[in-house]
Amino acid sequence: MNFLNQVGAILWKDILTEYRTKDALTSMLIFGLLVILMFHFAFEPDSRETEKFGPGLLWMTFIFAGILGMNRAFATERENDSLQGLMLAPVDWSAIYLGKMLANLVFMLLAESVILFCFALFFNFSLMPRWGWMVTITVLGTLGFASVGTILAAVSMNTRMSDVMLPILLLPIALPVVIGAVESTAAILTDPPGESLTFWIKFLVVFNVIFITLPLLLFDFVLEE
C-alpha cells in the first residue's frame, strides 16, 4: 500500500503540474494536429489510401508527439534539483519510475484521443465500428512506448542535447512496439478485422510486460549514475 501511495503521490504531483503549466500537452497536441493536417494535404484521403498508409501515419504522429511530451517528463525535476529531493525520500526508486511513467501515459493518451479524432475526421475513417479495438491497441501501444520512453528520458536527462538524445535512444528500442501497434491497427482497418490481429495484440502484450519489468529493475542504476 505504501508503495502504491507513493506512486500515486508522484502521479498526482505530475498531473497537477501539467494542469497548471500545460507544457507537455500543448506541444504534443499542436505538433500532432499539424502533422495530421500536413498528411491530409500530402495524401489523397480515400478509404484505400487510409487503409494503406493510415496506421503508419497515425502511429508516426503518436510517437513523435509522444517524444515531445517525454522530453518534458523530467524537466520539472531538474528545477531546484527536485529529483534529488525525490531520491532522498524513503521511496523505492522504482516508485519514482512508475509514477512518472503513468503520468506520461495519461498525457500521451489525452493527446492521442484528440489526434485520433482529428485523424478520423481528415482521413474519412469511421471510428465507431472499431472503437473498442482502437482503444485497446492505442492503450497497449502507448503503454509500451511510455514504459521504455520514461526510463530513456531519465537516461538522457543529464546528457548534452538531451532533446536530441531521447529519440536517438528511444526509437530503435521501441521499434517492436511501434511495429505491433501499426500492424494491429492495420488489421482492424480491414472489414472484417484481419486474422493477424490476435497475434499482434499478443505481441504487444508480451513487449509491454518486458518493457515495464526491465525499467523497474534498472531504474536504480539510472538514477545513481
Next chain:
Amino acid sequence: MNLRPKAVVQIEKVEKWFGRTNALEGITLTVRPGDFMVLLGRNGAGKSTLLRVMARMLKPNSGKVEICGFDVRHDPERVRQRLGFVAHSSYLYRHLTARENLRFFARLYNLENIDQKIQEALGWVGLGQSADRQVLGFSRGMQQRLAIARPTLHRPEILLMDEPFSGLDLEAAELLTQWMKSFVSAAKTIVMATHDLEQGLSGVNRWVFLEKGRIEKELTGDFQIIRERYKQFLRERKGELS
C-alpha cells in the same frame, strides 16, 4: 562494560570511485547520538560525496555504511526515513503551492496527521498566510524558509547538511540555526559539510578535516583553536601543491 551509546552512523573502509577518480578512499568513521560533526575540506575533498553515500544517493564501491543499525545497501528506505537532508538546493516544485509541496513530501514519507504537521511547519517558518500560493511567486527568502520546513515534517533522527547556509538570507539562516540548536539540545545527530566557518557552528563537538577523499585529521575542542588549525591545514595543503 562499554557505557558509550551505540553508533548512529557507522562507516567502515568506504571507497567511492567516479571513473578513475577516487572520491572517497578508505573512510572509516563513527558518529554517536548527540554528536554534531562538521566535515571541513576544500572543494573536491569528498565532503558532499560522503554525505551522499550516507544518504544512499550514491552506492559505495566497497565498504559498509550503517545508519541507525540499517545497512544503506540493503535498507535504503529505512535509512532515508531517519535522515533529514538540507542542501543549498530547495528541492521544491515551483508550480505547486507551499502546502501542496509539503503534502507531496509528507505522502512520500507516509506520515500521519499530515494537515496538522503541514500547518505547524508553515506557521514555524512564517508562511501560514502564503500556504496556498504557488512557489513560483515566492521571493527567494520565502522559498528558502519553505525548503527548511520540508525536512522538519518527518522529524528526522539524523540531519545531514551540505553547505546549508550557502545563499541563505538572514531570516532563513536564523530559522535554520534555531532548528539545529533544538536538534543538538534533543541529543540528536548532525553531520554538516561546510566551507563556512562563521555560521551555524554553535554546539559542534567534532571536526573532521578531509583531503582528497581521506580523513586527514579529527579534532575536538574550542572553535577558535579549530579555526586556526584549519587555516594552517589549508596553508600546508597549498604549500604541498605549489
